[in-house]
Amino acid sequence: MPASLVPAALRYAEQVARSGSIQRAAKDLNVAASAINRQVLQLEETLGVPLFERVAKGMRLTPAGDALVTLARRWMADERRTAAELRQLQGVNQGHVRVVAMDSHVNGILPALIADLDARHPRISLDVEVASTDAAVAALLAGDADIAAIFNLSPRRDIHVLWSAELPFGCVIAPDHPLASRGSISLQEVVAHPIVLQSRALMIRRYLEARHGWLFTQERKTVETNSLQLVKILAREKGYVAFTSELDAAPELIAGTLVFRPVRDKGAEPQMVAIAMDGRKPLTRVGRIVAEALEGLIGSTIADVRRAGGREPAQ
Template sequence: MARAFLVPASLRYLDQVARSGSIQKAAKELNVAASAIDRQILLLEQELEVELFERVPRGMRLTAAGDALVTLARRWRADERRVAADIKQLQGLDQGHVRLVAMDSHANGLLPRFIERLAVEQPRISLEVEIASPDDALSALLAGGADIAAIFNLTPRRDVHVHWSSELPFGCVVSPAHPLAKGETVSLQEVVAYPIALQSKALMIRRYLDARYGWLFADPQKALVTNSLQLVKQLARGGRYVAFTSELDAAPELAAGTLRFLPVRDKGAEPQTVSVAIDARKPLSRLGRIVADLLTDEIRASLRDARAAGVAAMPANEEIRQGSEEAT
């Protein structure tokens, strides 16, 4: 059966041209004549009395008005997919598409296991996964580009509903052979005696360190900066470097015993958080709830495995809050 589209063709064409960068590329992606796409965009511009694209030598570039309309189109398309999934559920089918945006550390940790479990338990649910920074993940969620987001250090917002969240002790990872590994905790004064592998300022943990403990990096010769979490962990595993990161970031290595997590005991060291979040302006579909619950289970399992390895003691006062919504 051919798919019925609820979003007007003109908005679908507009969205694809914005993604592809040209009408010709969009035509190939949609298998539609380029002239049909061009005509629909021109009609939109005439109706709105504004240019939606700048015609540049290398293709099409959105104007401010075009960007606003594309944002609307993507929200409508997200609503369209959710309604289609809801209709299938009314027919007794757990079938549909869910879009998840997550962090880079999840891709090398819990995501493969989560995806495998979802495929086995819910084979009719198709999943799209985008890897992004915390800032970009939040933007994707609110712009309708994702149904669910797994985000570190999410700040409270009215337009974001936290389905589940857990605190993660602030600390660092070291090789089991590193001198600091002999202790159960570590102070920042102890850390600065050793070379530090730092993540880039695109990540919240680095911004937190810069804001609170900028003096840690007074000696640039002792700090290596990279945007690769995998490199940070490899350097820590090598035994020379100390790396500030969370238990969840390093969960596979902690569970395997190739890294040890040491909570920072300094007064005022604030915990990090990991959250599974949705757009508070939209109801979470039944399929979305299934995916969000499975993702939550996998995050909990990853933390459990990491902590069971004896690399970190779970804080007695850790707060875990479970959000709830009415199923649709």
């Protein structure tokens, strides 16, 4: 295939939108700024509408520009998918897959995924982005990602779940924490101890506020952070209780530096981890290879965590 079947004007406009200015787009594309500016101006003249607002700090999309760039990104994603399919028709598992995952997948699962693909499918390359559930869904629907590993995905017609697994709702604590001797714990027992909360950008925090809002109605010893690493350090070293899933702390649970205790309160619903794709488009062969590898690694990690905790893996 040629370098690109998508017209240069659309590719340049998309990069200006991504980079925020013509100068930065020129640097990112290694193309003269004058060439990019000329193409954007010609595109605006052809369409008869301004695509960008020229502001002091760069370029900002107009509503018309936003619609056009969305189309350009869809075409570019379709082009990448078609190129991969053509290579696969030649019997070669070669291509590029864009994966969005959660912060908890960085420790263990994502490095293992990369190592597995390096060993079994060295011609498959990855683009990995760490994001929240909301951002992961947005990336799938915008064509910026092929597959996503997502926590607590809400059902949607335009998102297709390839695989999912339930995770009990619970807490992680240090092995010597007063609550560690219990097989399960109640929320009333938890609030007697310092609590570290993940930020409101994460689904588990929204779940707590929606289902157990009383936890936030009184003055309690709490720390709030968007850093999963800080959450685990405070639980491991400072006596805090952290509401989270088994996957969030999988390396520490397997190593025994943290323990997981499910919450036994009535109505404590399980969390869910899912591997999903844009339901409006087919997934390429290499995309399915990556999705299946990711499924296997997440599943085996959950099994390892439960063995380490003395529980049988879920069947």
